[in-house]
Amino acid sequence: MIFFDRTDTSVVARWWWTIDQWTVAAIALLIVFGAILSLAASPPVADRLGYDSYHFVRRQLFFMPLAIMLLIGVSLLSPRGVRRLAAIILGLGIVAVIATLAFGSEIKGARRWISIAGFTLQPSEFIKPCFAVIAAWLFAMRSEDGRHSGRTASILLFGLVTALLLMQPDVGMTVVVSAVWFTQFFLAGLPLFGVGLFVAAGFGGAVAAYFLFPHVASRIDRFIDPTSGDSYQVARSMEAFTKGGAFGRGPGEGSVKSFLPDAHTDFVFAVVGEEFGLVACLILVGLFAFVVLRGFGQIIKESNLFVLLAATGLLVQFGLQALVNMGSTLQLMPTKGMTLPFISYGGSSLVAIALCIGMLLALTRRRVGQEPV
Numbered sequence: 001m002i003f004f005d006r007t008d009t010s011v012v013a014r015w016w017w018t019i020d021q022w023t024v025a026a027i028a029l030l031i032v033f034g035a036i037l038s039l040a041a042s043p044p045v046a047d048r049l050g051y052d053s054y055h056f057v058r059r060q061l062f063f064m065p066l067a068i069m070l071l072i073g074v075s076l077l078s079p080r081g082v083r084r085l086a087a088i089i090l091g092l093g094i095v096a097v098i099a100t101l102a103f104g105s106e107i108k109g110a111r112r113w114i115s116i117a118g119f120t121l122q123p124s125e126f127i128k129p130c131f132a133v134i135a136a137w138l139f140a141m142r143s144e145d146g147r148h149s150g151r152t153a154s155i156l157l158f159g160l161v162t163a164l165l166l167m168q169p170d171v172g173m174t175v176v177v178s179a180v181w182f183t184q185f186f187l188a189g190l191p192l193f194g195v196g197l198f199v200a201a202g203f204g205g206a207v208a209a210y211f212l213f214p215h216v217a218s219r220i221d222r223f224i225d226p227t228s229g230d231s232y233q234v235a236r237s238m239e240a241f242t243k244g245g246a247f248g249r250g251p252g253e254g255s256v257k258s259f260l261p262d263a264h265t266d267f268v269f270a271v272v273g274e275e276f277g278l279v280a281c282l283i284l285v286g287l288f289a290f291v292v293l294r295g296f297g298q299i300i301k302e303s304n305l306f307v308l309l310a311a312t313g314l315l316v317q318f319g320l321q322a323l324v325n326m327g328s329t330l331q332l333m334p335t336k337g338m339t340l341p342f343i344s345y346g347g348s349s350l351v352a353i354a355l356c357i358g359m360l361l362a363l364t365r366r367r368v369g370q371e372p373v
Contacts, residue, residue: 011076015072015075015076015365017366018365018366018367019075019361019365020294020298020361020364020365022290022294023291023294023295023360023361023364024361026287026290026291026294027071027291027342027357029287030284030287030288030291030341030342030343031064031067031068031342033284033287033342033343034060034064034342034343034344034350035060035061035064036251037268037271037272037343038056038057038060038061038264038345039057040251040252040254040257040271040275041257041263041264041268041271041345042054042055042056042057042060042264042345043056043057044257044258044263045257045261045263045264048258048261056264056345059345059347060345060347060350062347063347063350063351064350066351067350067351067353067354068354070351070354070355070358071354071355071357071358071361072358073358074354074355074358074359074361074362075357075358075359075361075362075365076362077359077362078362078367079304079306079307079310079362079363079367081362082133082310082359082362082363083133083134083137083306083310085130085359086129086130086133086134086137086359087130087134089126089130089355090127090130090131090134092126093123093124093126093127093130094127094160094161094164096114096121096123096126097123097124097127097164097165097168098164099114099123100112100113100114100123100124100168101164101167101168105120110168110169110170111168112124112168112170119347120347120348121347121348122346122348122349123348124164124165124168124170124173125348125349125351125352126348126351126352126355127161127177128173128176128177128180128317128352128356129314129317129352129355129356129359130355131157131158131161131177131180131181132180132181132184132310132313132314132316132317133310133313133314133359134157135154135157135158135180135181135184135309135313136184136306136308136309136310136312136313137150137306137310138150138151138153138154138157139151139154139184139185139188139305139309140188140304140305140306140309151185151188154181154185158177158178158181161177162174162177162178165177169213171209171213171216171336172324172336172337172338173338176317176320176321176324176338178202178205179316179320180313180316180317180320181313182198182202183312183313183316184309184312184313185198187308187309187312188305188309216334219334219335219336220334222234222334222335223331223333223334223335233260233261233262233266233267233335234328234329234331234335236256236259236260236270237256237260237267237269237270237273237329237330237331238270238330238331239256240254240256240270240271240273240274241270241273241274241278241281241330243255243256243274244273244274244275244276244277244278245277245278246277246278246279247276247277247278247279248273248274248275248276248277248279248280249274249275249277250275251275251276252275253275254271254274254275255274256270256271256274257271262337264344264345265337265339265344265345265346266325266328266329266335266336266337266338266339266344267329268340268343268344268345269281269284269325269326269329269330269340269343270329272284272343284343285326288318288319288322288341289319291315291318291319291357292315292318292319295311295314295315295360295364296312296315298311298364299311299312299363299364307363307364310359310363311360311363311364314356314357314359314360314363315360317356318341318353318356318357318360321338321339321340321341321353322340322341324336324338325338325339325340325344326340341353
């Protein structure tokens with residue numbers, strides 16, 4: 001993995017020698033997996049919806065180079081640059097979510113998307129990584145007497161973001177954002193009493209979501225008792241894993257993508273299981289686990305609190321999103337409309353995940369000299 005001489009002082013060469021090359025390699029493999037799965041899963045869905053067979057493939061391949069360029073560009077930033085970029089995007093994202101609530105398209109009972117220049121954008125996707133960075137910065141702020149001066153602001157920001165997400169509604173993304181924020185708060189020195197208080201609040205929020213949002217109650221009921229409602233997608237996805245066996249039926253030979261409405265998005269992992277088999281599924285799980293564990297291994301000795309909290313938040317978000325998608329496909333948890341990072345179809349999701357990983361790579365780069373933090 002040597003592409004540049006160590007005597008090369010160009011920006012790209014310095015980036016290459018300070019970036020974590022193993023993480024870059026794992027992300028590159030995930031992107032290749034995503035391109036292959038887009039070709040495998042999307043055409044039958046496009047045909048069923050009356051589009052050209054490669055409608056979704058072309059759109060995904062359009063966003064893929066943009067996502068790669070964004071990932072590399074963001075990874076070149078200093079930690080201070082990451083913080084500034086996150087603040088700008090978070091502010092724009094909050095405004096865009098408010099605009100989406102007012103003017104966005106309602107799809108399947110949720111108002112999460114807004115059309116811009118012929119493309120459908122989900123602004124809340126971009127809030128997730130930027131919120132993790134800004135929350136980390138607020139937690140890391142200290143006043144002159146050593147007290148945590150940013151905690152109140154972080155709590156207020158968390159309340160604003162979760163309120164906007166629940167108004168869409170997007171309970172799954174709210175859970176991910178809450179898990180990220182709680183993890184950061186815990187690492188920043190949340191007292192034991194506070195831990196118990198937030199755990200109780202989380203349990204209460206889950207109960208409230210069950211009674212306030214019919215789609216949440218329906219999914220939980222169907223998870224507990226599949227006969228209580230329509231469990232078509234989950235049942236078909238489980239059949240796909242059974243048919244795939246250890247090595248799969250072969251690329252293009254699967255049938256589940258012809259029947260599952262969300263085979264190219266939320267249930268793309270089932271297509272992997274049927275066409276490429278258990279071995280490919282384990283490789284995919286291993287790649288996600290490698291990125292997360294490698295990231296934690298890099299920051300475990302980090303002395304800068306902001307970098308530690310921000311990188312932790314981004315890793316928790318990335319890992320939890322993958323876990324929720326694969327777990328719901330395998331019927332290990334109630335279904336949730338959450339994409340599999342770099343694998344599922346979706347321009348907003350792909351670009352937002354690239355932003356997340358770009359920030360992570362920037363924060364975990366080996367900082368030489370007095371690079372601003």
